[in-house]
Each structure stands twice: as structure tokens, then as C-alpha cells.
């Protein structure tokens with residue numbers, strides 16, 4: 206009988222934590238390659254992924270699971286070379302990229318690095334809510350993202366979506382459904398890629414190949430089940446607890462500082478794109 210007493214608590218703890226990945230999970234536990242063939246390589250026993258871009262292709266990967274809330278993060282090092290014209294990305298999305306699905310609203314929350322000659326480095330955030338995109342806010346980074354790994358995060362609970370760069374919140378998308386602003390219930394999944402959108406012009410392929418690196422493939426996310434959506438707002442997930450409903454005063458200060466000093470482009474300043482969320486997302 207004794208052994209039951211010992212085993213029971215262990216099983217119990219494991220069941221509660223199952224949605225909270227170990228930060229250092231290997232790639233294939235939570236992700237799979239979506240495109241790019243040999244341009245994606247997994248190494249270091251699954252703990253690091255390289256996405257390579259040259260004139261023939263980029264590459265991308267996706268989470269295996271769909272989520273209803275979570276705190277998503279990745280360590281990323283963007284290509285060291287002059288990668289003008291390229292985007293290295295990490296984002297949450299409701300639909301397969303470029304493939305609208307009948308009846309599925311497009312939600313997307315992006316972190317995108319625009320390749321530059323390094324002067325300055327650019328991080329672009331975008332949001333698609335209820336099929337409405339074109340909501341970029343862009344920042345100059347205060348460090349060199351090509352020289353080492355930094356942590357990029359997207360928090361998502363019923364109250365807010367927050368973009369973080371190394372613990373500094375840079376943008377907030379609040380649940381403003383009462384103002385008619387879209388807010389996702391899920392399912393959303395995680396994707397990452399390196400590619401070259403035509404709107405950024407032609408990359409200088411002679412500078413390539415360009416290599417982005419990703420680490421830490423654990424996912425803290427609530428598995429989406431359409432019949433049990435409420436489960437994903439449960440406070441048993443740490444990211445749904447009160448302290449994550451809004452930024453604390455210190456984070457609020459960091460957010461204001463980042464926006465004041467580093468944001469150089471804001472769709473809210475454009476009267477054609479300005480939405481009701483612009484007043485309240487500060």
C-alpha cells in the first residue's frame with residue numbers, strides 16, 4: 206500500500222502541469238517543420254533550430270497544438286549579415302498562412318524582425334483581429350539582435366495580449382470587445398519563419414545565405430478544445446491569474462519608456478487606420 210501514497214502526488218503534479226512546457230523542450234516535442242525542406246535544420250539534440258534563407262527558399266515551422274490562452278516565448282538570434290528585405294518572425298495565428306479558411310476569422314499577433322544593414326535594427330509588431338490587419342507598431346531595438354539570443358514573448362489571456370522583448374513590454378492589445386474590437390478566443394497556434402515579402406524589396410542575395418536561430422521550444426499554453434473554451438481562462442494556468450490581467454506599475458513604466466524612445470511608426474497615428482483600440486491600449 207505504501208507505494209501508492211508516494212506515486213499519487215507525483216502523477217497529480219504532472220497532470221496539472223502538462224500544459225506548461227519545460228522551457229528547454231526539444232523542437233520536435235511541440236513543433237514541426239511546415240516548409241523549406243533542408244533550409245530548416247535541428248541540432249544540439251533538438252535544442253536549437255536554424256532557418257536558412259537564400260534566393261531559392263526560406264523556411265518555417267509551426268506548433269503541433271492549437272491553444273486557447275498561454276504565455277508563448279522563444280529565444281531568437283536573427284541573421285548577422287546585411288539582411289535587408291528579409292523578415293524573421295515569431296507569431297500566433299488562427300489560420301494557415303496565406304490560406305484563408307471559410308468561416309475562420311483571421312487573428313494574428315506578430316513579432317517580426319525586418320532585416321537591415323544594422324543601422325538601426327527594427328522589430329515590427331502587427332495585429333490582425335477579426336480579419337482586420339494593417340496595425341503595425343514598429344520599434345528600433347536598443348540592442349543588436351544579431352549578436353546573441355534574446356527572449357521574445359507574447360502573453361495571451363482573456364484580458365490582454367502583450368508583446369515583450371527581454372521582459373520589456375512594448376505593446377498591449379486589450380480585450381476591448383465592448384468597443385467592438387476583435388479579441389481572440391482561439392484556436393491560435395504558434396509559427397516562426399524566415400522569408401522575403403515583396404514589400405521590403407529585393408534582398409542582396411550575395412550577402413547570404415542568411416541564418417536565423419531559435420532556442421527553447423517549451424510552450425506554456427492551454428490546449429484549445431472548442432467544446433470547453435472556458436477551461437483556457439482557468440486560474441490554474443499561471444498566465445490567467447490576476448497579476449497578468451494588466452501590467453504592473455513597473456512594467457507600465459517600461460512600456461511607456463519603450464514607446465516614447467523606440468517606437469518610430471504607429472498605425473494609431475494614421476487617421477485611415479486608427480481604431481477605437483488606439484485610445485485604450487496605452
Ligand SMILES: *[C@@H]1O[C@H](CO)[C@@H](O)[C@H](O)[C@H]1NC(C)=O
Nearest residue numbers: 362363364380382388389390
Ligand atoms: C473579453 O472580455 C469580456 C468581459 O469584458 C469577456 O466576457 C470575454 O470572454 C472576453 N473575450 C475573450 C475572447 O477572452
